[in-house]
Amino acid sequence: MGAVGFMGSLAALLVLENLAPPPSSLVGYALTRGAMAAIATWVFLPSFVLTLIPGLLAIAATPAFHNSGWAWIKAATGILIFAGGLHALAPIQDEARLSAEAVAGRLDPATLAGASEGEAATMWVLLAVSTANIVLGVWRPRIIR
Template structure:
């Protein structure tokens, strides 16, 4: 069970990072809204990436991480695990509120503009906050990966957290 959860957690993290990187690339390629067909196509692609890859990936990461914490008693008192949980929830919330929802909304708005239901002027919203949000959640996710690999030891009794979490060289399992 532990290896399955670790595999799912790693797979979800890879999917999340890949989707975030793809969104950054697509975002950088966005033309001015006056080039409506290309703008709408990229916005719809970004909405699809956010909905079909980004959101499911972060959900897999969060759920597999929570289950790993529940099933592995060594993680219950490991401070790095709780810090990772806090940052994981921040990444999840940031993804939902600042990335995924605005991407889907922008895709629907671009599709409506392409159909002639929305004026092109409504597509002129500033893209800076969206760009910044993508970078923030991506950096938080990278921090979480680093924290999971590095696994800092507590400053209590020497070796207690390390031994409880499996005793590996970096505080991880030895097997």
């Protein structure tokens, strides 16, 4: 369930990222960035935690997984997802906060970053690694450590 929410939220964030107006359309940009921050906070982050923590704990707590190469690959990709998730989450929330301040007149709109290729690329990498993680968990190839 956590993986479904995690990957679904990434897909929604990618759609909003591609449909977001430029920062020059300040109100629309702020609304889109606010929606992205809400998805990141209320869907992405809880799903991220529900997917990552129990998965790593299951690998640590199950002796049968300790000599399974697929479990170690899954643990390594889990750490990659953790780092990428944090890398994706902060800019989304920061840009939403800054755009709201610009709409309120407390910030110069010229300082807004706009949609970055790095944000979208990080989300695509997270989707790919998450897919690989699910495949490893279902397929469980015989890789000996």
